[in-house]
Amino acid sequence: MQQRAVETRQLILEAAAEVFDEGGYKAARVSEIMQRAGITQGALYFHFASKLELARTVMLSQRDSVVLPPGPDGLQRLIDTTLLLARELQTNKLLRAGVRLAVEQEEIGFHDDAPYLEWAEVFRDQLTAAASRGQLRSGVEVERLAVLLVGCYTGVQHFSKLSSRRADLPDRIADLWHYMLLGIAPPQVAAEMTVNPDAALAAAG
Template sequence: MQQRAVETRQLILEAAAEVFDEGGYKAARISEIMHRAGITQGALYFHFSSKLDLARTVMLAQRDSVVLPPGPDGLQRLIDTTLLLAHELQTNKLLRAGVRLAVEQEEVGFHDDSPYREWAEVFRGQLAAAAERGQLRSGVDVERLAMLLVGCYTGVQHFSKLSCKRADLPDRIADLWQYMLLGIAPPQVAADMIVSTEAPLLAAG
């Protein structure tokens, strides 16, 4: 029974992600989520107290919906992570819905910056490793740079979504790194970094 409950909850999250991703929070209907999940109203409300509770859970699940690329911690793994996210945002409905709800959350009715802070912590960890390996310029503040990178990434992906439904997002993130590397890494380190927009290369590590 416990396993069934876990599976039902995941079905609800995936169905909700589809609906929230397609039309946003306000247009989403609980009846449509129930239909796509193939569950009853009672089953849905057993796991989630309201549409708002469900939306917040989807938003907070975005980090867990992505497996980070392999490789040693540092600047290259950070670059690979952001490019992998670009590809995931083209296909991963749970991630896409979580990102959309995070951007629209003031319209939804909650205020929670934890999704941004979680990604900032992921980025900070890789930047800290990069600093230890001498991959960053002297004076780079990894905490502030991590927050800046999250802000830049949020803006770039949102612009790409509006302009072409994220079809060019990997290219735009690659452009972001081509310019950012000039400011944060020593010249030889920047030259050694691989900024590839090809998903199979990222999967291969």
């Protein structure tokens, strides 16, 4: 029974992600989520007390829906992570819905910077490793750079969503790195980095 409950909860999250991704929070109907998940109203409300709670859970599940690329911690793994995320945002409905709901928070009626802080922590860990390996310029502040990178990424992916439905997102993130590397990494380190969406995807398997 416990395993069945876990599977049902995941079905609900995936169905909700599809609906939230397609039309946003306000247009989403609980009845549509139930239909796609193939469950009853009682089953849905057993796991989630309200549409708002369901949306918040989807938003906070975005990090769990992505497996980070392999490789030693440091600047290259950070680059590969952001490029993999760009690919995932093209196909991963749970990630896309979580990102959309995070952007729509004020309109929805809750305020939670947890998803942004979670990605900032992921980026910070790689930047900390990069600093210890001498891959960052002197004076680069890891904490501030991690937060800045989350902000830049959020803006770039949103622009890409509006302009091309994210078809060009991997290339836009590659552009971001081509220019950012000039400011944060010594020239010899920047020259060693591979900024290639296809290579990052292949490395992730």
